[in-house]
Amino acid sequence: MxxxxxxxxxxxxxxxxxxxxxxxxxxxxxxxxxxxxxxxxxxxxxxxxxxxxxxxxxxxxxxxxxxxxxxxxxxxxxxxxxxxxxxxxxxxxxxxxxxxxxxxxxxxxxxxxxxxxxxxxxxxxxxxxxxxxxxxxxxxxxxxxxxxxxxxxxxxxxxxxxxxxxxxxxxxxxxxxxxxxxxxxxxxxxxxxxxxxxxxxxxxxxxxxxxxxxxxxxxxxxxxxxxxxxxxxxxxxxxxxxxxSNMSAKSPQELEDERMKQRDGANKGGGIKMTKVSVDPTSNQLLFHRQEAREGVFRPGWNLPTMTLQELGEIEYRDAMERAERDKEAEIRNKDKPTRYEYLVRDGLEDDIHKVDASAKVDRDWDDFKDENPRGSGNKMADVGDRNF
Known part of the structure; x- marks a missing residue:
């Protein structure tokens, strides 16, 4: 104010x-x-x-x-x-x-x-x-x-x-x-x-x-x-x-005629005239051919886009929705999968008897794996020992 x-x-x-x-x-x-x-x-x-x-x-x-x-x-x-x-x-x-x-x-x-x-x-x-x-x-x-x-x-x-x-x-x-x-x-x-x-x-x-x-x-x-x-x-x-002001003063027919004239001029007179030189294989004489290069003269040296931004956005949107659907399905599949007890405590599920019982086997398997594979055992010249703590 x-x-x-x-x-x-x-x-x-x-x-x-x-x-x-x-x-x-x-x-x-x-x-x-x-x-x-x-x-x-x-x-x-x-x-x-x-x-x-x-x-x-x-x-x-x-x-x-x-x-x-x-x-x-x-x-x-x-x-x-x-x-x-x-x-x-x-x-x-x-x-x-x-x-x-x-x-x-x-x-x-x-x-x-x-x-x-x-x-x-x-x-x-x-x-x-x-x-x-x-x-x-x-x-x-x-x-x-x-x-x-x-x-x-x-x-x-x-x-x-x-x-x-x-x-x-x-x-x-x-x-x-x-x-x-x-x-x-x-x-x-x-x-x-x-x-x-x-x-x-x-x-x-x-x-x-x-x-x-x-x-x-x-x-x-x-x-x-x-x-x-x-x-x-x-x-x-x-x-x-x-x-x-100049455009408004012209009739629709005049505007259309100008547009058509510009289009025809671009199609007819827009090419570059050039002379192609070749050799006659029988007489070894030089042959001169005049032609117009109408296409590809100003073609850029890089690859042009193959789709519009709107099409790209639609593809990205579909991919994102598919990823979200896959993540949701994976979450549902893993919801009842047995896991370690510490993860149950982390998620507040330690009171679920069935999940706790299922986690006991997962914890035993994990302890057996650590006993068989002490930390550092896979490294060359490593200090191998009981580091599972």
Whole structure:
């Protein structure tokens, strides 16, 4: 669960309306509910609906102004800066049918990620970090060249190993700080301290502000990774969507004609033309024969499979069932077979008179065998003696 939901810091006004006496959900409680939906239940669709409602409410309440900095924003309102980041995660997690729908979702998610990082950079406060700012501006440059609808046209960019490691360590550091601050807030709650009372280096508001700041730093670093992954995915999605669009524009007859044409081309023009040279046995003249090697040209040098994995699995299953049946029959046959007394004791059958009587002969035979074959008697130059103990 998100640290915000765990701290339960709901100081934001409510703009929702309802019947008299019915509880009203504040933007803060809706945001916490949305975080639970997509983080714990993977319910991205409902989470997106709640996030849109929260966005509408905070826009109506005008919680933020364009000329304020990070330090000017009130502590309870800081969590709403994560709205575009959460929407980006939900859009990336939503299932879609076909490449075109997925392409639309990824583009919208990319816009949300860019909006989140742009806001973090404009507010200052060192939340996004200098290294992330540099990478973010490189990504923006690669995303340039918009279409008529204003959407970005990314070109896939990789990330060096050092950059990936640095971002991973930054996220780990933020996670550790979040755990520490959350623990302090939980201890304050157990001790029922007043919000203004200083404890472990700060009052409740300062701890909540530090907690939110760490969450924003971690989200900004994670957002960089997501944008890089989106660039690479978008390039493949655009090619796939274009191919599907071209295929859908053709009639079934055209598709069938193309398939038949490809098949005929593979059968007719796929062979390699070669010249076979031989010698006429009567005149010793060289004979040249042109032919095509259609089969066996690209035949692998190893033995090909003779059955499918499903057939192999069925054979293995039958063998396993036969072995189990044989083991069961052998167990039934040996159940009443006489055995040594020590084995009866081991199996808890020493009270069975018939089995004990039958075991007496087995024990005598075993003692006679040991007397006739002392330990080591079968080894050359062995120390032969009475070792049956």
């Amino acid at each position: 998100s640290s915000f939901a765990a701290t339960n810091t709901d100081d934001t006004p409510s703009s929702s309306s309802g019947q008299s006496g019915s509880p009203k959900k504040t933007p803060s409680s809706k945001l916490d509910e949305a975080v639970v939906l997509f983080e714990e239940e993977c319910n991205y669709v409902d989470a997106l609906k709640l996030l849109d409602e929260v966005n509408t409410q905070i826009s109506t309440l005008s919680l933020f102004s364009s000329n304020e900095s990070f330090s000017d924003i009130q502590t309870p309102y800081l969590k709403f800066l994560l709205l575009p980041f959460y929407k980006m995660l939900c859009l990336m997690g939503c299932r879609t049918d076909g490449a075109a729908a997925r392409l639309s979702n990824v583009k919208n998610a990319q816009s949300m990620g860019v909006a989140f990082l742009t806001t973090m950079e404009s507010l200052g406060g060192g939340v996004i970090g200098e290294d992330n700012v540099t990478i973010f501006h490189k990504l923006l440059g690669e995303m340039g060249g918009g279409e008529e609808d204003g959407s970005v046209r990314p070109r896939a960019r990789g990330s060096s190993r050092d950059e990936k490691v640095a971002r991973f360590r930054a996220q780990q550091k933020c996670s550790e700080e979040i755990k520490i601050i959350t623990g302090k807030l939980q201890r304050r709650g157990r001790m029922d301290l007043p919000p203004e009372e200083m404890f472990e280096g700060g009052d409740k508001e300062s701890l909540i502000r530090s907690l939110t700041t760490q969450q924003l730093k971690k989200s900004a670093t994670q957002c960089i990774d997501e944008l890089i992954a989106m660039n690479q995915e978008l390039e493949m999605l655009e090619m796939s969507a274009k191919f599907q």
